[in-house]
Amino acid sequence: MSESILEDIFVKRSQQKKKTSPLNYKERLFILTQNKISYYDYDPEKGKKKGLKGTVDVEKIKCVANVLPEVNAPAERQYPFQIIYDEGPLYVFAKTEEVRKQWLHKLKHVVRFNKDLIQKYHPCFWVDGTWLCCQQEVKQALGCRVLEVQNGAFSNKGSRRKSRKPLPPTPEEEASRPPQPPPRQAEAAPGMTAIAEYDYTPVTDQDLALHKGEEYTILEMVDTNWWRASDRNGMEGYIPSNYVVMAGNGLETFDWYCKNMSRSQAENLLRTENKDGGFLVRESSKAGKYTVSLFTKGGGDAAGSCRHYNICLTPQGQFYLAEKHNFSSIPELITYHQHNAAGMVSRLKYTVSNQDRNAPSTAGLGYGVWEIDPRHLTFIRELGNGQFGVVKYGKWQGQHDVAIKMIKEGSMSEDDFIEEAKVMMKLRHENLVQLYGVCTKQRPIYIVTEFLSNGCLLNYLREEVANPPPILLLEMCKDVSEGMAYLESQQYLHRDLAARNCLVDGNGSVKVTDFGLSRYVLDDEYTSSAGSKFPVRWSPPEVLLYCRFSSKSDIWAFGVLMWEVYTLGRMPYERLNNTDIVNKVSSGLRLYRPQLAKEAIYSIMLDCWHDKPEERPTFQDLAVTIQDLLYELQ
Incomplete structure (x- = not known):
């Protein structure tokens, strides 16, 4: 049996699963473990729990939040909170505000990696068939208040902390933290069928040709990047794992699905096609979510505009764009809306595809090839x-x-x-x-x-970006944060992260380059913090004073890179020389808020610039925070 994390006696409100059910309030002993919330009948005289009355699986929880107390509520019902899961809200009343805070804090940490966390909630009770806050009469109705999501944990707007950095986990929470999602090849296994997303021409005698759309049998996952496979004629060889998708994964075989496409890239592609009703489906910035991007010339707008619709899930696991039209799969949803607008500005008339895009890079120019002639x-x-x-x-x-x-x-x-x-x-x-x-x-x-055709990010910001929409700059930061989060997961330091060491591809995606190369530089002017070539403007106090590099010094540099992005390529501390920077940064000086950066963006930068390295977030934290902000902009 899992070890108890918290135990308390609460008043539990009945869940009113039927409109005619009367309300009642009973004392229950609640026990939280890593996997379940269980509540029991309780004998206050003997101080013992009795029969089990109910459980909630932690993995099914979609939200935990405060609830506004009822008007004229008695003293024992002044501190309510709610646990929202598949069957609706479970309302619980704590005896004190301190106990309520303790449970909310623990619950938010336990559920922070759940797949179906919701974005909106109801701040008031569901009573007699109605939400008191918004008067909606459907119990599964979308919430009427937005939850602020911080690094995978919930917080109610209005009670926001100054920092976006999450509270540090306790040792037992850290030990119970689930592992990172496995890379895509973990979904495959020998004997499974894969479908080629791109053509691949063999480079060595060991390689196997791939033809887009054809099926291949996986024989062996040699490493992360190369698998051994056979084609339908029995020919065997090595294939790049990122050129195939496992059969049955669903969306990759449809022309309208554009997997790794940002919002601004989608808008550029739709505007280039310039067709009323042109559409595509892309991954949302929120992991596991999808967005329909639609181009319309309706309403007399000759130039046209782009609309973005998040594909939602019902509690029963069905997909919808319009609440009354639910489907068991995304392809079924798309087929329906190709014939019916049903709440959107237009039906989905024309598939806009990037299926002919360039194939992704492979790890090496062939299996086992690292020395190039x-x-x-x-x-x-x-x-x-x-x-x-x-x-x-x-x-x-x-x-x-x-x-x-x-x-x-x-x-x-x-x-x-x-x-x-x-x-x-x-x-x-x-x-x-x-x-x-x-x-x-x-x-x-x-x-x-x-090779990336748009060159260095710094020059791209200075020469190619004019009047950028907020989402474009945030997408650039997201790209860098995710690349760095991967390096962080591999225990790899960059040591020279800056806009000049990032490149931009033909689609506008940003990629980090030259990671780890600074370790092999022999130039004293570059390797010594006293040297004029040393990246002083991107370095934290512990590097400037003691040359102590760590993943947290990369975090500091990322904050400066964000500042470069939001100033469109200005020089950090442009009026100070290196000696002044060392003295003033070590004494607490920080870069000012760029005009294009809202407070939420600047607060991320400030989190990266904490004096103490241990108080800075991880790249995984930053990537999640930026994804959440992008999701809000969508």
């Missing part, structure tokens, strides 16, 4: 001159776009880096610039990476 590289044009030397755009084997860093001799600890490169190649995330391989058998050595 320089004779297979064609140099086309220079992209810039970085810390290690010239960077050029080129082709590998005449067809694959690549960026090639030509490492000038004496700038890098080459032998150490070459060993590290084998590990770095296995790091793969959609918001990291992929390392394809190295050329080490001649000098200078080359580092071959993914």
